[in-house]
Amino acid sequence: MKTVHAVCPHDCYDTCGLTVTADGDRIIRIAGDGEHPITRGFLCFKVNHYEDRLYHPDRVLTPLRRVGPKGSGEFEPVSWDEALAHVGAALRAIVDEYGGEAVLPYSFSGNMGILSEGSMDRRFFHALGASRLDRTICTAAAGAALRHVYGLQLGPDPETLPRVRLVILWGTNPMATNIHEVPLLDTLRKNGGQIWCIDPLRTATAARSDRHVQLAPNSDYALAMGLAREILRRGLYDKAFVSAKTTGLEAFQRACEPWTKARVIAETGLLDAEFESLLQAIVSVRPLLFRSGYGVQRQNDGAKVIWAVSCLSILLGTLQDVGGGHLVGNGGAFGIRHDRLTRPDLMPNPRPRRVNMLTLGQALSNRTRPPVKALIVYNSNPAATAPDQRAVLSGLQRGDLLTIVHEQMMTDTARYADWVFPAAMAMETLDIHTSYWHRYVQLSVPATRPLGESVSNSEFFRRLARAVGLDHPALQATDEELIDDAIDSSHPWMSGICRESLEARPVQKVRLASDVRPFVDTPIPTADGKLHLDPLPIGADPILGDVVPDDALHLISPSRRESIKSSFGNIATVVKQDEPELLMHDVDLTRRGLTDGDAVVVFNALGETLMRVRASDVPAPGTVVSYAVRWNERGGGTNINQLTSQRLSDYGGGGTFYSTWVRVRRA
Numbered sequence: 164m165k166t167v168h169a170v171c172p173h174d175c176y177d178t179c180g181l182t183v184t185a186d187g188d189r190i191i192r193i194a195g196d197g198e199h200p201i202t203r204g205f206l207c208f209k210v211n212h213y214e215d216r217l218y219h220p221d222r223v224l225t226p227l228r229r230v231g232p233k234g235s236g237e238f239e240p241v242s243w244d245e246a247l248a249h250v251g252a253a254l255r256a257i258v259d260e261y262g263g264e265a266v267l268p269y270s271f272s273g274n275m276g277i278l279s280e281g282s283m284d285r286r287f288f289h290a291l292g293a294s295r296l297d298r299t300i301c302t303a304a305a306g307a308a309l310r311h312v313y314g315l316q317l318g319p320d321p322e323t324l325p326r327v328r329l330v331i332l333w334g335t336n337p338m339a340t341n342i343h344e345v346p347l348l349d350t351l352r353k354n355g356g357q358i359w360c361i362d363p364l365r366t367a368t369a370a371r372s373d374r375h376v377q378l379a380p381n382s383d384y385a386l387a388m389g390l391a392r393e394i395l396r397r398g399l400y401d402k403a404f405v406s407a408k409t410t411g412l413e414a415f416q417r418a419c420e421p422w423t424k425a426r427v428i429a430e431t432g433l434l435d436a437e438f439e440s441l442l443q444a445i446v447s448v449r450p451l452l453f454r455s456g457y458g459v460q461r462q463n464d465g466a467k468v469i470w471a472v473s474c475l476s477i478l479l480g481t482l483q484d485v486g487g488g489h490l491v492g493n494g495g496a497f498g499i500r501h502d503r504l505t506r507p508d509l510m511p512n513p514r515p516r517r518v519n520m521l522t523l524g525q526a527l528s529n530r531t532r533p534p535v536k537a538l539i540v541y542n543s544n545p546a547a548t549a550p551d552q553r554a555v556l557s558g559l560q561r562g563d564l565l566t567i568v569h570e571q572m573m574t575d576t577a578r579y580a581d582w583v584f585p586a587a588m589a590m591e592t593l594d595i596h597t598s599y600w601h602r603y604v605q606l607s608v609p610a611t612r613p614l615g616e617s618v619s620n621s622e623f624f625r626r627l628a629r630a631v632g633l634d635h636p637a638l639q640a641t642d643e644e645l646i647d648d649a650i651d652s653s654h655p656w657m658s659g660i661c662r663e664s665l666e667a668r669p670v671q672k673v674r675l676a677s678d679v680r681p682f683v684d685t686p687i688p689t690a691d692g693k694l695h696l697d698p699l700p701i702g703a704d705p706i707l708g709d710v711v712p713d714d715a716l717h718l719i720s721p722s723r724r725e726s727i728k729s730s731f732g733n734i735a736t737v738v739k740q741d742e743p744e745l746l747m748h749d750v751d752l753t754r755r756g757l758t759d760g761d762a763v764v765v766f767n768a769l770g771e772t773l774m775r776v777r778a779s780d781v782p783a784p785g786t787v788v789s790y791a792v793r794w795n796e797r798g799g800g801t802n803i804n805q806l807t808s809q810r811l812s813d814y815g816g817g818g819t820f821y822s823t824w825v826r827v828r829r830a
């Protein structure tokens with residue numbers, strides 16, 4: 164028997180510490196690490212039975228060669244040597260004929276380990292001269308807005324949450340997506356604090372908050388700017404703080420001017436009294452924390468929303484209290500040397516073609532120059548998760564596209580591959596993890612060898628480099644060497660954190676004390692050392708309003724307790740295997756002559772998908788909800804991303820999944 168410390172690798176705020184026990188080559192127990200200071204030994208619903216995922220019958224255990232039509236999922240097992248010989252020769256031929264940019268990587272955060280998410284893979288693509296992928300699907304709009312305001316993505320330490328007296332949960336649902344924040348919120352409340360939730364949906368979090376401000380979808384920017392306008396107009400802002408720490412107040416005031424209370428009330432659908440009580444609460448209670456999720460920035464105005472809420476928190480001087488400010492993420496708390504890890508210096512052309520991952524459908528259309536001739540997918544399942552699914556699936560069907568997928572399961576995307584290579588699970592590989600919520604660095608130690616012939620992402624790209632004939636020594640670095648390259652022990656907040664110290668103590672907090680107030684006690688890393696209230700430098704081409712048919716409904720497709728995008732889509736003990744559901748308010752059901760349980764076609768100009776309608780008070784009238792995302796293979800060949808578009812957010816190139824209009828008809 165062997166017990167090790169590991170880390171949950173999924174794309175989740177919590178980045179839980181795990182205790183993994185193996186008996187020989189089989190993992191027999193995965194539990195929360197009771198010693199972890201913030202995840203405290205309990206796991207979420209999804210990971211509580213992780214053995215079901217580790218040893219699932221869908222797991223890919225050998226290299227596979229396609230023998231049926233693309234999308235059919237018909238493959239035959241082959242040896243690594245044979246598969247690599249074919250793939251290496253095919254990639255080399257494409258690069259020789261079309262250039263390296265004809266190869267497109269496609270990955271995201273299927274595994275959040277620093278090595279697994281972006282290390283040897285990036286070195287490989289850099290050395291090959293491949294197109295660069297802008298990995299924008301989740302947080303790009305927020306990241307760009309936060310860099311503009313603060314220069315860095317950093318917020319208060321979540322462990323200070325119990326000291327806060329008012330938290331505004333703005334478009335975040337920790338009951339589903341950040342379960343370890345819930346006990347901290349409960350302590351805040353026990354200590355006399357209040358939880359207010361701003362969300363267009365009656366989520367589980369909204370239902371247990373002290374107040375739910377249920378605004379219209381996509382009206383967050385209007386609300387934030389309207390509140391800011393009233394704070395400025397009534398002289399309620401922290402003049403000393405704003406004067407000492409910020410630039411751009413006048414430009415910000417001008418940007419607020421159109422957002423009169425009357426206009427904001429019309430756009431948000433709130434009552435005057437609701438607006439006033441929210442305003443009264445945020446100007447009078449301290450410490451005050453604005454806590455935004457990433458869902459709120461997956462809309463046309465996504466970056467502006469995050470910018471506006473940040474400005475609101477700055478105007479009110481909330482950063483001066485321990486625990487106060489605006490928390491979106493804490494990724495900036497860690498010193499990781501991405502350049503040394505990913506080696507952009509290996510690129511033959513330092514500015515290769517860039518492709519935004521949200522426009523995969525367009526990139527695969529064969530109209531780009533050079534055309535994308537090879538697609539290498541890992542840590543991602545774009546056939547299910549990318550927007551404008553019809554365009555994506557049409558691209559994946561192309562007979563002249565070489566699709567290589569490194570995967571743990573036979574996903575919707577793997578079914579379109581020419582070659583599938585088996586990927587190891589996190590508990591089988593060495594890695595280090597940071598978090599985008601808490602401030603702990605962790606070492607994840609393998610409990611067993613990878614199952615079957617599966618290999619880690621780093622090993623896959625070492626093998627692929629050899630197969631293609633890339634011989635730079637950096638492409639054969641070991642995982643231990645990659646960890647050494649990644650950790651920046653010279654960073655003041657990483658002092659003493661290195662591979663050796665993590666081997667002795669696998670959970671370590673960055674050296675940034677909880678009561679150090681970001682951007683008050685730490686430098687502001689913008690060019691001028693100030694917080695920027697100046698509006699985002701958005702060009703002169705605003706996103707035009709949609710032309711919305713009278714009977715259209717606003718579709719929101721958020722995560723739920725049972726899902727992290729498509730990662731658990733085939734695990735029967737986690738995701739129920741019944742039909743896809745569309746939640747609709749009674750008012751909208753009645754208007755359409757529908758009743759709970761009716762089969763409906765949900766459609767718009769991009770596509771359509773079949774669902775079963777369910778009466779629900781989660782959405783307000785005019786809004787519908789479908790939780791993201793089901794596997795196409797388990798939903799009649801399509802899912803909700805038939806209806807989402809490739810349109811990018813206002814700034815930062817982020818997704819606009821939650822700015823989607825649909826219509827519904829009886830099936």
Ligand code: SF4
Pocket residue numbers: 171172173175176177178179206207208209210342343
């Ligand atoms: S998915 Fe999130 S909450 Fe669940 S175990 Fe993993 S890190 Fe923890």
